[in-house]
Amino acid sequence: xxxxxxxxxxxxxxxxxxxxxxxxxxxxxxxxxxxxxxxxxxxxxxxxxxxxxxxxxxxxxxxxxxxxxxxxxxxxxxxxxxxxxxxxxxxxxxxxxxxxxxxxxxxxxxxxxxxxxxxxxxxxxxxxxxxxxxxxxxxxxxxxxxxxxxxxxxxxxxxxxxxxxxxxxxxxxxxxxxxxxxxxxxxxxxxxxxxxxxxxxxxxxxxxxxxxxx
Numbered sequence: 001x002x003x004x005x006x007x008x009x010x011x012x013x014x015x016x017x018x019x020x021x022x023x024x025x026x027x028x029x030x031x032x033x034x035x036x037x038x039x040x041x042x043x044x045x046x047x048x049x050x051x052x053x054x055x056x057x058x059x060x061x062x063x064x065x066x067x068x069x070x071x072x073x074x075x076x077x078x079x080x081x082x083x084x085x086x087x088x089x090x091x092x093x094x095x096x097x098x099x100x101x102x103x104x105x106x107x108x109x110x111x112x113x114x115x116x117x118x119x120x121x122x123x124x125x126x127x128x129x130x131x132x133x134x135x136x137x138x139x140x141x142x143x144x145x146x147x148x149x150x151x152x153x154x155x156x157x158x159x160x161x162x163x164x165x166x167x168x169x170x171x172x173x174x175x176x177x178x179x180x181x182x183x184x185x186x187x188x189x190x191x192x193x194x195x196x197x198x199x200x201x202x203x204x205x206x207x208x209x210x211x212x213x214x
Contacts, residue, residue, distance in 0.1 A: 005029055005030055005064050006029075006030045006031065006032060006064055007024055007029060007030070007031045007032070007061055007062070007063060007064060008031070008032045008033075008034055008061065008062040009021055009024065009031055009032070009033050009034065009059060009060075009061055010034045010036050010039075010048075010049055010052070010053070010058055010059065010060040010061070010062075011033050011034065011035060011036065011058055011059065012035065012036060012037045012039065012058055013035075013037070013208070013209045013210075013211075014174065014209045014210055015058050015209075016057075016058055016059055016072055016112075016171075017058040017059040017060075018171045018205060018206070018209040018210075019059060019072045019075075019076075019164075019167060019168060019171050020059035020061060020072060020075050021033070021059075021205050021208075021209070022167045022170075022171070022201070022202050022205040022206070023075065023076060023079050023086075023088060023164060023167065024079065025201050025202070025204070025205050026083075026086040026087065026088060026164075026167075026201055026202070027079055027082075027083035027086040027088070028083075028086070029083065034048070036048060036049045036058065039056060039058065040056075040120070052068050053068065053070050055070070057070065059072055059075060061075060071108070072108060072112075072168075073104050073105060073107075073108040076088060076089065076104060076164045077089070077104075080164070087162055087163065088163060088164040089104075089163055089164060090158065090161060090163065096158045096159070096161055099158060100158060100163055100165065103147075103150070103157060103165055104164070104165060104168075106147075107147075107165075107168050107172075110143055111140060111143050111144070111147075111172065114136040114137075114139055114140040114143070115136075115140075115175065115176075117132060117136050118132065118133050118136030118137060118140070118176075121133050121136075137176055137177065140176070140177070141177055141181070141185070144177075144182070144185070144186055144189065145185065145186065147186075147189065148185075148186040148187075148188055148189050151188045151189065151192070152188075153188060155192075155195065156192060156195070157169060157192060162199075166192055166195070166196050166202075167196065167202055169189055169192045169193050169196065170192070170193045170196035170197065170202060170206060171206070171209075173189065173190070173193040174206075174210050179193065197213065
């Protein structure tokens with residue numbers, strides 16, 4: 001067992017691993033980043049990742065005790081339990097906890113899969129890739145509009161209370177349809193993303209993962 005509390009993050013700059021990096025930075029816990037750029041195609045990076053995660057996805061974490069943790073929402077919940085001082089989630093008995101849980105799982109169950117299918121349409125539909133890419137992009141935009149309608153104007157996704165949901169918004173607005181679209185179509189989410197960019201901890205992780213911000 002690793003007694004140092006070190007977490008190893010299998011990561012690619014700008015991918016979903018940025019979520020886990022930001023969470024761990026907020027927890028102020030030591031991490032080691034294992035760069036697996038190129039994991040989405042045959043090669044050494046993919047082989048390294050598949051050895052610990054048969055789905056071959058990032059983020060994948062090796063916890064301090066050597067066990068493996070996957071799925072960003074599960075990682076968020078685990079870290080919020082282990083590091084409550086980080087403010088990743090409302091306390092279990094808090095009034096905003098139900099809204100937090102619903103939105104966290106909603107993002108993971110609804111928005112995230114549109115990238116799983118839309119980013120690699122050839123895996124699912126053979127040669128007719130354009131239709132799947134177009135339909136998943138359109139569906140995602142509608143999902144974000146729904147999320148926008150559920151967010152107030154008090155600062156963060158949960159109002160005045162910062163949480164890991166704001167990290168999700170900050171990271172995922174860098175992906176299709178990207179920041180300019182959010183500024184036009186989802187101004188509340190765009191404002192949350194901008195605010196997260198300025199967060200002293202989250203912003204540092206974002207700039208490392210999205211160099212165009214610098």
